Amino acid sequence: ALPGLWFNASEVHALLSMQHMLSNLDAGMLSGHIKPLQARLKALLGSADHSAEEVEKRLRIVQATKRTVSSKYFETIATATLSRRQIRLQHYSRQTGEESERTVSPQLLTYYRDNWYLDAWCHLRNDIRRFAIDAIRHVELTGDKAKDVSQAKLKESLESGYGIFSGSKVKWAKLRFTPERARWVAVEQWHPQQKGHIDPDGSYLLEIPYTDDRELLMDILKHGADVEVIAPDSLRGRARDEIGKMAVRYTLS
Structure with a gap:
């Protein structure tokens, strides 16, 4: 060497x-x-x-929120993705608590925040959908060739918003962090297209695109009182409602 x-x-x-x-x-x-x-x-x-x-x-890498993935299902999904074949899967939605059967054309395997996701064309919804692989309860190959989606369309759908949630209707969040928290956030990348600047009082104004507010809201709330949602009103309202629910939960009886 x-x-x-x-x-x-x-x-x-x-x-x-x-x-x-x-x-x-x-x-x-x-x-x-x-x-x-x-x-x-x-x-x-x-x-x-x-x-x-x-x-x-x-040197070490710490994984904080990794979820277990079935090797059998991962193997089938990876095979279908690389060989360009459709798969039929049983997917559990954590949001609704319900299962649904879908036939999809795999496009990408995505590793995000220590977990695996399948980006696929859903033939039921006739659109691109993202599935957490650990939430797939059953999967099997079909004999049909997978539908190919252009890289441009995948990029537009999967990378326009914030975090793991896909979508094409983009909104912009405007967040203000206190001078104390700005020392950390001002050097972080929340999104490749973000905009940010330090105000005269030392606070940090961050603007980021999003299409679904669920993951964004979680990342905002982890900063507690050191961040304020300035815009849009819909996101500010969602943050206010969630903070209100938290206040009720922590109110002393």
């Missing part, structure tokens, strides 16, 4: 993330490929002045 050769923060995170993901994949259709990849990643991590064992011992 070259003396002093090392990786930057993004490269280290990428290598460790890949290694961590591979080590957590159960045996399945990828089992024959996982070990060579892990060996290659280990060699890359140890290609500097420090051994791979020392790197693994001194």
